[in-house]
Amino acid sequence: MRILIIHTAFIGDIVLSTPLVKKIKESYPDSYLAYVTTPAGASILKNNPYINEIIEYDKRGAHKGLRGIYELGKRLRYENFNMVITPHRYLRSSFLSWLSRSPIRKGYDVATGSFFFTEKIHYDRTKHEVEKLLSFIDCPETNNKRYEIELFPDEKSKEKIANIWKSNNLENKKVVAVAPGSKWFTKQWPVEYFNEVVEEISKDKEIGIVVVGGKEEMSIPLSNKNFVDLRGATTLLDLAEVLRRSDIVITNDSSPIHIASASQNTKIIALFGPTVKEFGFFPWSKNSEVLEIKNLSCRPCGIHGGKKCPEGHFKCMREITPKKVIETVKKYLGKEIDG
Incomplete structure (x- = not known):
């Protein structure tokens, strides 16, 4: 066959x-x-x-x-x-x-x-x-089985990322990977929100932060420099290994959601604004959480997002507050939540 x-x-x-x-x-x-x-x-x-x-x-x-x-x-x-x-x-x-x-x-x-x-x-x-x-394959022996996402970084990728972990003292820390980019503007959580999250969680010296993305994400202006910047420095399978080694991934509705789903031990915090889970592209990993603003009459506004908010207010992303993301990170890591 x-x-x-x-x-x-x-x-x-x-x-x-x-x-x-x-x-x-x-x-x-x-x-x-x-x-x-x-x-x-x-x-x-x-x-x-x-x-x-x-x-x-x-x-x-x-x-x-x-x-x-x-x-x-x-x-x-x-x-x-x-x-x-x-x-x-x-x-x-x-x-x-x-x-x-x-x-x-x-x-x-x-x-x-x-x-x-x-x-x-x-x-x-x-x-x-x-x-x-x-559903493309109808086979009685396999129809009722759950299949996981699987990616296969080679030894070169594993060694490369292991060396990054070692040289940046990440081996004995809880690692939070931040993926701030998206092909679509309205799928991007505001950069100032990402900056606030990085600023707050970097205060804990037991937490290491890595920022991931392609070359196009290198222009995103992250003001806090308390992180390991891997934007434009990894292949896709390198990225899979980075996310596998991370304890948490904070990401927009973009490909890192699905790449991170290949690791069942990585907690995925997915930020959904113009798109919704009902489209079917939420994290496949059971170790995930989607943060979204429900009951907005203008949401969803498109399956892919767009270049600007059609309503001009961008509530679907702006109302997912940095505080909520920080609390979610700390809760998962067993850290004390302020306030």
Whole structure:
């Protein structure tokens, strides 16, 4: 059985697909599993023992335009896949599935280009994204099993982060990782709030703070310097190891939520503003807590957030106070809460 997954969405979406990867392998233990994804997706899936082949779809480079997708489709057709699973709901991915000429092509019923599929899977908006993905495989032996998010940093990443921990005296401290960025402005908790949290918890010398993010997060003006700044300094699997070693992760509704969910021992404090848990992208880890302002008539205002608050007041984020986040951190760490 030769099986292919086509998923070229955001990093968080690719991370959320790892339970599906394992379910496929447990449902079809002798299968050959390949995965088509973006270069960034390929980097986070690296070392996954359940994937036999990762095929990069570089839609801005080698596979740009219609000719590029045809060339990739030709390669997939040559590989003779028996089943193609396409969680990505966009036309290019649906078309690529058809180009594979696989006899079984599964995709969501709401996908653009769903007519390219031979089997349409119901996109149940009431379920977590991981549960939606798991529904692609219907197997009595595996249907009722909970599958966790799994990422596999290599020894190089583990050694790199261990050295950072050692050189910054983090080994005997409780470590709080702070992820202040997001692709969408309205998903970002105000930077002055992050500064207030870092200022307060850094007063406790038993707590170490690391700030994580990509190069784009390096411009976020964090005024307090009592932290280890890893922005722009880690690969995605390095980041997975950082979050695994951390006791707490404070993050917006962004990919660190899902990367941190690969570690069951890391407490996730997720800040949800314009988006809501009902979209299905809340932390899969049971060791998590979503902080949000409920009963706002303007919330949610979009599945991805936006460049500015449509109402101009940004209450969904501004009313999640630094005090509430600080109290949540201290409560989890068993620290005394002021006031």
